[in-house]
Amino acid sequence: MLLFGMTEEALVGWARSRGATPGAGCALARFILARSAGRPSPEKPSGKLLAQLETSFALPPAEVAAAADGTVRFAVRLDDGEVVETVLIHQPVSDLRARERWTVCV
Secondary structure: OOOOOOOHHHHHHHHHOOOOOHHHHHHHHHHHHHHHOOOOOOOOOOHHHHHHHHHHOOOOOEEEEEOOOOOEEEEEEOOOOOEEEEEEEEEOOOOOOOOOEEEEEO
């Protein structure tokens, strides 16, 4: 099961199905949202709930395709069939660029 893309209601339901209170489920949803945004969470869910989260959800494997120019494409297929792509673009040192550079496009 994939974690991202779940609604707060679905996360609360998942937490409640594992014995957590509705408040603990909401705390879990806020924690995940804050972490995915790179911000500190206002509250931390229980360690037990976080441990269950780690064993219940997985990241799907990425299909990786490298091009001759150094560009690398990563494609992840979600449970609903949609594909999320990320491209890593290598820009080596050249007459126009003094330093090597990597760009990520999502």
